[in-house]
Amino acid sequence: MMIQNMDFDVVIIGGSYAGLSAAMALGRSRRGTLIIDAGDPCNKQTPHSHNFLTQDGVQPEVIASIGREQVLQYPTVQFYTGIAEEIKLLENGWFEVSVPNRSVRSRKVIIATGLRDIMPSIPGFSECWGRTVIHCPYCHGYEVRDQKTGILAQGDMIMEMVRLIDHWTKDLTLFTNGPAEIADEDRQLILNKGVAIMEQPIREVIHKEGKLQHLVLEDGTKRSLLALYARVKTEQKSPFATMLGCNIGPMGLIETSMVGQTNVTGVYAAGDCTHPMRSVATAVASGNLAGAMLNKELIDEDFMK
Secondary structure, eight states: OOOOOSEEEEEEEOOSHHHHHHHHHHHTTTOOEEEEEOSOOTTTTOSOBOSSTTOTTBOHHHHHHHHHHHHTTSTTEEEEESOOOEEEEOTTSOEEEEETTEEEEEEEEEEOOOEEEEOOSOTTHHHHBTTTEESOHHHHGGGGTTSOEEEEOOTTHHHHHHHHHTTTOSOEEEEOSSSOOOOHHHHHHHHHTTOEEEOSOEEEEEEETTEEEEEEETTSOEEEOSEEEEOOEEEESOSHHHHHTOOBOTTSOBOOOTTSBOSSTTEEEOGGGTOSSOOHHHHHHHHHHHHHHHHHHHHHHHHTO
16 A cells, blocks of 8 residues: 555554554554554464464464454554665654655654564574474464474573473473583483483474474484474564664563553554564554553643643
C-alpha cells in the first residue's frame, strides 16, 4: 500500500504481532497510524505457533495475515511494506521517519522491530531453527514431550536449561560444543539425573528439510535426536532505538516501563526487542499495552491545549 499521508499521530516500525497489536489499539482510538514492515519476521521458519489462546497450532503467517486484515479495517491505519531507513527527532518534538524515496512525520513512535538471531557456525543448524532446533519449551515443548531431546548450552545457561527441559522429557542429552563450563557439583547433579554430557564440538546437524535426524560430533560420533533446544545470541534487528538514544539493557533489549515507554519522550517499544520471553502471545500483549498507553499520552497532551 502506498503511504497516503505526510503526518501521523503514530508511526509503528515493525508490523508483526507487537506492531499489529499496537496498531489495533490505536486504530480503535481513531489515531492516524502508519505501520512500516519489512516482511522478515524472526519466526518465518516456524511451522506452528503455540501457547496463544484461540490460535494454538496455527501457522504464524496466518495469525499475522488475519491481524493485518483486521487492523486495516480501521480507516485511520495504513500499512507500508518496505524498510524504514532512518528516524530522527525534529526540533518541534515530532519525529521524521524515512522510507525509500520519501519521509513522513509523526507525533509518536513505537519500535517493534524484534531481534535478529545469530546462528552458530554449525552446518545444518540454521535450516532447523524454529522447526526442530527450538528455543522455548512453552512454544514447542509439548510437541516434543518424552522424545529424544538435546540441549545446546554453555556456562550459566547449562543448569537453567537442563532443569527446565527435564520437566518435558527424561530422554535428554547435554551438548556443550566444547569443554563444559560447569562446576563439578552441577556436573554431578546433571549426571545423577540421567542426562548424558557430550563435550565434543558439533561438526554438523543432519536433517531432512529442517527435521532433525542426528548430530555429528567432531570425532565422528552420531547422536540421534528429534529436537534440540538452543539459546542463540541475539541483537537488535534495527538501529532505531540507538538512533533515538533509547537505553539498551545488559541483555541487549530496549529498556521500557511496564507500559512500553522508553527513556526518550514520545518513543515506545514493544515485542521481542524489549522482552526475553519471546512468544507471539507476549508480543501481542506488550503491543496492545503500548498502543493504549501511548494513546492516553496523546489524549493527555491534547486535553491540556
